[in-house]
Amino acid sequence: MAQKEATEFTVTANSALLSELDWQNKRDFEAAARGFIASLDDPVITDANGRPVWDLNGYPFLEEETAPPSVNPSLWRISRLNALYHGLFKVTEGVYQVRGFDLSVMSVIETDTGYIVIDPLVTVPVAKAGMELAYQHLGRKPIVAVIYTHSHIDHWGGVKGVISDEDVTSGRVMVIAPEHFLEHAISENIIAGNVMSRRASYMYGNLVPKGPKGQIGSGLGQTTSSGLISLIVPTHTIVQTGQKMTIDGLEIEFQMTPGAEAPAEFNFLFPKYRALCMAENCTHNMHNLYTLRGAQVRDPKAWAQYVDEAINHFAGRYDVVFASHHWPTWGYDDCVEFLKQQRDMYKYLHDETLRLANQGYTILEIPELIHLPADLFRAWHNRGYYGTVNHNVKAVYQRYLGFFDGNPATLHPLPPEAAGRRYVELAGGAEALLAKARQAFERGEYRWVAQLVNHLVFADPDNREARELQADALEQMGYQAESGPWRNFYLSGAKELRDGVLDLAAPKAVSPDTVRATPLEMFFDLLAVRLNGPKAEGRTIVLNAHFTDIDERYVLTVEHGVLNYVKDRQADQPDATLIATRAALDEVVQGQATMAEKLAAGEARIEGDPAKLAEFLSLLDTFEFWFNIVTP
Secondary structure, three states: OOOOOOOHHHHHHHHHHHHHOOOOOOHHHHHHHOOEEEOOOOOEEEOOOOOEEEEOOOOHHHHOOOOOOOOOHHHHHHHHHHHHOOEEEEEEOOEEEEEOOOOOOEEEEEOOOOEEEEOOOOOHHHHHHHHHHHHHHHOOOOEEEEEOOEOOHHHOOOHHHOOOHHHHHOOOOEEEEEOOHHHHHHHOOOOOHHHHHHHHHHHOOOOOOEOOOOEOOOOOOOOOOOOOOOOOOOOEEEOOOOOEEEEOOEEEEEEEOOOOOOOOEEEEEEHHHOEEEOOOOOOOOOOOOOOOOOOOOOOHHHHHHHHHHHHHHOOOOOOEEEOOOOOOEEOHHHHHHHHHHHHHHHHHHHHHHHHHHOOOOOOOOHHHHOOOOHHHHOOHHHOOOOOOHHHHHHHHHHHHHOOOOOOHHHOOOOOHHHHHHHHHHHHOOHHHHHHHHHHHHHOOOHHHHHHHHHHHHHHOOOOHHHHHHHHHHHHHHHHHOOOHHHHHHHHHHHHHHHHOOOOOOOOOOOOHHHHHHOOHHHHHHHHHHHEOHHHHOOOOEEEEEEEOOOOEEEEEEEEOOEEEEEEOOOOOOOOEEEEEOHHHHHHHHOOOOOHHHHHHOOOEEEEEOHHHHHHHHHOEOOOOOOOOOOOO
């Protein structure tokens, strides 16, 4: 269905920011353009099969300087900065960046005879294209090391676009990462991977058409590339702050920051170039303390302390701060001011949330009460383009106090469908509720409309008038949102209400490299999540598993409706024993073959009762990707 125009209330809400923020300050535009060397002649990056995975000119409408009525002007501004300034840039002597080729930024650092590559983007084709651009203008020299700043996929997924497995196994290239990188890089998207990926389709607006009434960016970057994801296991691990390495004549000094923006992350300094990399701990926006796709809540107190530690630990030794998103900050005084304001933003959200919580305010009340101090509020690099004050405050509350606000009325509320029917009845029926909601819409009360009509949608998901009104309200909220993810969530919800859940191929949640690197314990954890507890109730199944190529043995037990496993043990009297290679299991997990095919080919065999293994497999749920979000 067609997207609607911005209403007068949305125009007024968006116009309010024009008087609140410093629009005459163009320093970010100057910084985003500074050091530009070149970009690609062909704006469309394709994979090995010629399929487009990234379009450098995918947002031509952002050429317009003035935001249209359907876009928050502040979000329009950051989207222009992210989309229009793309290519290879010189940060300072010996330090270069490829920006605008993905959600994240790839940095290229000169050593005595080659390059260090930092954070090779999300997918292989864009990383390869970015590196080829660097070779073309900086000279073709060997890559001597790759650094993963942290465990999120947009900082390692494209690694095989710049180096190969053979480069690493031969010893020609080091791969450096913070302690516990691999476990967190894999684990975050395993057990809850299906629901996280589905929600990420909302967060990045993957199904919303690009345009002034659609997806215009994600704040932290425009969106993610769609090519092959790869992974090469680190060869060197950094474990403590102050640890130093010298790589091909270039010294690096590290600062560990676990549990801030990512569970495994570090900052580091290149003393020779007086350049400080802040990974994703300090970027030109307010980051997420809780990401809307779903993940464990981050620690703002630790985050602020790490930034403060960086200010003091590296004091006087840098003239430029760069990160793995956005553009750098130059000049020591400006760098320190930038870091201090980022530090104090996260600290303020933490401290104020706890101050108000200790006075008895709740998870829904506190976000309405907290406003950043003026100097933090007006700083462009503190704007809520990705995280927001509202949902970050809720994250702080959740971290300390959980979902429950202490009011027993909210301890055991009815689920949405059951509550929806009762609210509709209370309102006097569907038509009466819709009449009240339409009146609220005409007054511009879109938050209330979305909340009210949601009850009718969950009570009667086939009510077309309710779905359309709900979509209209979400759409206006999206037009007003300063946060890219908030806009994308609102517009994705509106699209799903209007068009339904589309029957599309489910995206692959994990790549072959990720599957191969996944410890078997994590694989069995996922099987435990997939086990249908009610179906398994009353059954007892004992299975041995022996993976011959890696010589690992496990015993798996289904009992009391749960799956438990023990490594390095075999049951004396199992119901069945699976003997296979890990490689064969990986192919089954990736959907390249079935277990039946592996058994028929002799690449796996079963000792004991095959029916027991079949019974176990029959108890595992298959997760559908395109489940409903805005309807029951």
